[in-house]
Amino acid sequence: MRNPGTALVRIGELSRRTGVSVELLRAWEARYGLLRPRRTPGGFRLYGERDESRVRRMRGLVGSGLSASEAAHAVLRGEDATGASTSVPPGIAEELDLSLVALDEPGAHATLDRLFSAVPLELSIARVIVPELRSIGDRWAAGVLTVAQEHFASALIRSRLLSLARGWDQGRGRRAVLACAPGELHDIGLVCFGLLLHRHGWRVVYLGQDTPVDAAATALRRPRADALVVASVERRRFARAASALAEVGKRTTLLIGGAGATAAGARRMNAVLLPQDLADAATQLAAGTQATRRT
Amino acid sequence: MRNPGTALVRIGELSRRTGVSVELLRAWEARYGLLRPRRTPGGFRLYGERDESRVRRMRGLVGSGLSASEAAHAVLRGEDATGASTSVPPGIAEELDLSLVALDEPGAHATLDRLFSAVPLELSIARVIVPELRSIGDRWAAGVLTVAQEHFASALIRSRLLSLARGWDQGRGRRAVLACAPGELHDIGLVCFGLLLHRHGWRVVYLGQDTPVDAAATALRRPRADALVVASVERRRFARAASALAEVGKRTTLLIGGAGATAAGARRMNAVLLPQDLADAATQLAAGTQATRRT
DNA sequence: GCGGAGTTGTCAAGGGTCTGTATAAGGTGT
DNA sequence: ACACCTTATACAGACCCTTGACAACTCCGC
Numbered sequence: 001m002r003n004p005g006t007a008l009v010r011i012g013e014l015s016r017r018t019g020v021s022v023e024l025l026r027a028w029e030a031r032y033g034l035l036r037p038r039r040t041p042g043g044f045r046l047y048g049e050r051d052e053s054r055v056r057r058m059r060g061l062v063g064s065g066l067s068a069s070e071a072a073h074a075v076l077r078g079e080d081a082t083g084a085s086t087s088v089p090p091g092i093a094e095e096l097d098l099s100l101v102a103l104d105e106p107g108a109h110a111t112l113d114r115l116f117s118a119v120p121l122e123l124s125i126a127r128v129i130v131p132e133l134r135s136i137g138d139r140w141a142a143g144v145l146t147v148a149q150e151h152f153a154s155a156l157i158r159s160r161l162l163s164l165a166r167g168w169d170q171g172r173g174r175r176a177v178l179a180c181a182p183g184e185l186h187d188i189g190l191v192c193f194g195l196l197l198h199r200h201g202w203r204v205v206y207l208g209q210d211t212p213v214d215a216a217a218t219a220l221r222r223p224r225a226d227a228l229v230v231a232s233v234e235r236r237r238f239a240r241a242a243s244a245l246a247e248v249g250k251r252t253t254l255l256i257g258g259a260g261a262t263a264a265g266a267r268r269m270n271a272v273l274l275p276q277d278l279a280d281a282a283t284q285l286a287a288g289t290q291a292t293r294r295t
Numbered sequence: 296m297r298n299p300g301t302a303l304v305r306i307g308e309l310s311r312r313t314g315v316s317v318e319l320l321r322a323w324e325a326r327y328g329l330l331r332p333r334r335t336p337g338g339f340r341l342y343g344e345r346d347e348s349r350v351r352r353m354r355g356l357v358g359s360g361l362s363a364s365e366a367a368h369a370v371l372r373g374e375d376a377t378g379a380s381t382s383v384p385p386g387i388a389e390e391l392d393l394s395l396v397a398l399d400e401p402g403a404h405a406t407l408d409r410l411f412s413a414v415p416l417e418l419s420i421a422r423v424i425v426p427e428l429r430s431i432g433d434r435w436a437a438g439v440l441t442v443a444q445e446h447f448a449s450a451l452i453r454s455r456l457l458s459l460a461r462g463w464d465q466g467r468g469r470r471a472v473l474a475c476a477p478g479e480l481h482d483i484g485l486v487c488f489g490l491l492l493h494r495h496g497w498r499v500v501y502l503g504q505d506t507p508v509d510a511a512a513t514a515l516r517r518p519r520a521d522a523l524v525v526a527s528v529e530r531r532r533f534a535r536a537a538s539a540l541a542e543v544g545k546r547t548t549l550l551i552g553g554a555g556a557t558a559a560g561a562r563r564m565n566a567v568l569l570p571q572d573l574a575d576a577a578t579q580l581a582a583g584t585q586a587t588r589r590t
Numbered sequence: 591g592c593g594g595a596g597t598t599g600t601c602a603a604g605g606g607t608c609t610g611t612a613t614a615a616g617g618t619g620t
Numbered sequence: 621a622c623a624c625c626t627t628a629t630a631c632a633g634a635c636c637c638t639t640g641a642c643a644a645c646t647c648c649g650c
Contacts, residue, residue, distance in 0.1 A: 011625070012624065065304055065311065073303075147507050150510075162457055207446040208449070212442050216443065219398060318600060339635085
């Protein structure tokens with residue numbers, strides 16, 4: 001109940017995973033009681049999963065402009081509010097699916113309300129939203145669901161995610177421009193990625209579906225951005241834009257993701273390949289590009 | 296969204312979020328008691344969401360011509376002092392345009408906040424949103440705006456409209472299924488139409504971009520709907536789907552709209568042609584289909 | 591038209607708070 | 621041995637505080 005029995009890590013490893021310096025982790029613990037790690041007999045701190053998520057949320061809040069002390073407060077308070085549950089309410093995924101399939105808009109919204117207020121966004125996305133989207137896609141391809149159901153579900157989920165995206169260019173963190181590759185229309189994954197990235201303290205400029213490469217490139221300049229993320233679910237979308245992207249990749253930090261992104265493609269485009277898993281991808285970018293070289 | 300007053304920010308961040316200088320925030324507090332922030336033990340001001348909204352309203356009122364003291368009074372009284380203004384605050388369209396063109400997400404949201412809280416949705420859409428979208432489209436076609444600016448603006452406006460769309464399938468009125476024609480990707484106009492229709496008491500099932508005809512047809516059945524609205528900005532989208540739509544039009548009330556919809560096309564598809572003007576279109580449909588039969 | 595009075599946004603000085611980082615001196619784990 | 625960790629203390633720079641002043645503006649009576 002207290003601990004899911006996962007592996008405990010020492011402070012250096014936590015630092016590496018979260019991108020927060022060792023000294024700062026200790027400072028946050030001493031000053032705000034943000035963390036309460038166990039100790040080895042010799043006195044070394046040992047952190048669990050819950051600590052890691054706290055640090056992540058802390059980073060996100062600080063990135064969006066809160067002072068450190070307020071951010072810590074909010075993280076700790078937010079935890080009582082959501083209860084100690086780090087797991088999604090049982091049956092909620094099925095409930096959502098039923099509502100969506102029945103084109104039941106109020107029902108779907110109510111379920112999503114419940115979901116978002118019960119667990120942190122990372123979890124909602126990873127455990128419910130993404131699996132549901134995938135499942136809908138699969139069943140649609142198999143002819144079990146009608147296009148109407150697929151469209152309705154996509155539109156509704158996208159609208160909910162976008163309403164959470166409000167303010168994701170605020171704060172003081174680094175800034176990323178997010179765009180789908182030219183011709184690419186599936187942008188929900190990219191929206192999820194943007195939300196996760198914002199939780200890591202980044203600011204997001206969102207360009208969305210079907211963005212020409214030069215458009216993305218110009219968007220890097222005006223509100224000066226630190227990275228460009230291009231996504232596509234189809235490889236040929238990247239292939240077609242490869243040479244243009246390669247140029248951009250020379251001058252900027254370029255990252256590519258989505259089902260259409262490959263290691264070979266990334267090399268050709270002077271880009272960094274983001275992991276398929278959205279949460280991993282956000283963590284990797286947030287932790288700094290240099291960290292992505294070694295894995 | 297979570298708990299009001301959960302996220303407290305210091306004065307610099309409030310300044311950044313509202314665009315009001317730090318000195319001025321303190322001056323407004325000292326002179327008019329506009330804000331009553333909490334304090335850290337060390338004496339730093341801490342502001343909550345309510346304060347932010349006060350500053351926003353203050354800014355709006357001052358911007359629309361009131362003196363600072365009057366504006367502060369009005370805000371504190373909780374009144375709008377602009378009276379029952381049925382006209383859009385002056386300069387707000389320009390403000391919105393500047394924010395969008397500058398890829399300034401917080402600024403654009405703040406402006407939209409002001410707009411939506413100042414006048415009814417019908418007016419916001421008719422006088423500001425639609426003209427702005429059209430203007431952006433024109434300037435983009437003329438090469439004055441980059442694709443990045445156009446994309447950013449569309450994505451942001453669409454997200455705001457969709458967040459207003461929350462709950463539009465609730466109520467007890469008649470129900471319409473809204474879909475873009477197959478291949479059609481411009482759905483913002485359709486979203487606007489859905490919002491207006493909902494204000495007329497209708498319920499809306501939204502299927503969005505690029506919806507196959509049979510998908511729309513099946514969606515008419517499950518939550519039983521009274522009408523199907525298909526939109527497209529290009530005539531050939533309708534042409535390609537004409538025969539399928541004609542079948543649907545025999546059995547149901549079918550309406551077509553958007554720049555691609557023509558009277559001839561409507562006849563061929565057993566459909567009713569909706570006026571180009573969104574407000575007119577919503578009014579016409581809401582007024583009852585029988586009245587529209589003859590157009 | 592003009593001088594005075596009030597309003598309002600901005601600025602500066604002098605000093606305190608907050609927070610990330612650094613250092614010293616020493617212990618732990620393998 | 622050696623990398624990694626511990627506590628305690630110090631510190632710089634960003635940020636914020638109050639007080640007081642001031643230029644630009646509007647409004648009023650003359």
